[in-house]
Amino acid sequence: MLNKFKQHLKNDFSFLKNKSIFLAVSGGLDSMVMLHLFQQLEYDIAILHCNFQLRGKESDGDTDFVIDYAEQFNIAWVIGHFDTKAFAKDNKLSTQVAARELRYDWFLEQLEEKEFDFVATAHHADDDLETFIINLSRGTGIEGLVGIPETNEAIIRPLLPFSRIEIEDYAKQNNLKWREDSSNASDNYLRNKIRHHVVPQLKELSPTFLQSFIKTQDYLSQANSMMEDAAMIAYMNIATHNGDEIHFDIEAMKNIPRLEGYLHFWFKKYGFTAWKDILELLDAQTGKKVNSASHLLLKNRKVLVLSKIKIKKALEKVYSIKKDQENLKIPLNITFCNIGYITNSNNNIIFVDAEKLNYPLEIRKKREGDVFHPSGMNGKKKLSKYFKDEKYSLLEKEEQWLLISNNEIVWVIGKRADQRFLANEKTINTLKIELK
Structure with missing residues (x-):
């Protein structure tokens, strides 16, 4: 061997x-x-x-x-x-x-x-x-x-x-x-x-079943490559790039036999999975659309227009929380309470070691380069990677609020706490933070 x-x-x-x-x-x-x-x-x-x-x-x-x-x-x-x-x-x-x-x-x-x-x-x-x-x-x-x-x-x-x-x-x-x-x-x-x-x-x-299986998989891999090549050739005949958009000629699409199979190769990388909805879009009225988490497919007369979903970014707002402050109403309804014990936490309640916090705390949206240490996991993870793993849509990424201490994430609010700040049996001063 x-x-x-x-x-x-x-x-x-x-x-x-x-x-x-x-x-x-x-x-x-x-x-x-x-x-x-x-x-x-x-x-x-x-x-x-x-x-x-x-x-x-x-x-x-x-x-x-x-x-x-x-x-x-x-x-x-x-x-x-x-x-x-x-x-x-x-x-x-x-x-x-x-x-x-x-x-x-x-x-x-x-x-x-x-x-x-x-x-x-x-x-x-x-x-x-x-x-x-x-x-x-x-x-x-x-x-x-x-x-x-x-x-x-x-x-x-x-x-x-x-x-x-x-x-x-x-x-x-x-x-x-x-x-x-x-x-x-x-x-x-x-x-x-x-x-x-x-x-x-x-x-x-069959004593040679495994060897035959390996050969079969090789044939399947070759067939898959051939289908990808065929899908690419067809794509070049029906799609045109127009700035940030891709336009698909509907009549040309309708002339392709077994079109649904091609849709998979063309649109899977943009997050689409509803192939029948896309097929129905070909005969729908202008203005009808199908969207994935990141992209929009719009019927516009004789073409389908593929574009990335654009979210308008407002000026970033940062909300401060002073020491001993008991509640916050905007942008979220959050309460802060010093207690001497830890009960079961959930997505909306965390228990942190108050001694590890640096005031004022902040509530803000994501920033480039944000990392945190997800609870239940050793080591750090980029916030962008966490969003990807959790299958956040673009809108959800933009709407997610974070609780921050000294530029470090304490809580992806309503989702996941940072392991470093969580209270344990040795904690002297426990702070209960609850999203109402």
């Missing part, structure tokens, strides 16, 4: 030479094999490990295992600890989705902070097959069937051509040790059900 891996990197990841690479290492079989393979080759590597605090002592044992291995071989490492359950609850996400968001956000933060070039994850061919089946069961388009991408900006997946059996054989041949995740044995998760019950049946039908 080492020779095959080396050749794979040479053929498909030649850009990694002389680059610094973080390896996402959980301590499990797949990531430990990936780590060992990279150790045999001349790459600049370090380890990223996520402790999601979901399995108690088992999670901490994984962390200790990874650290011990890294120190044994003198490999630099960074550990991230996450309150995954709190993050999932606050954002109304499943535990798995919450862990995924926390993981990839943290990866990108570490790339920026440590000035590394790439993060490698240990996804392999069996993972790809499971993802294919999940997407197929959800009625995805062809994009959901072409597989996990080998490269997605700074995230790379160099083990995708290798099967779980190949990886396990390599580990045994090289006497590697790894940690077993007890949650992988549970059928509570859809992926595990597919892994334990569906995939074995498929492999039993």
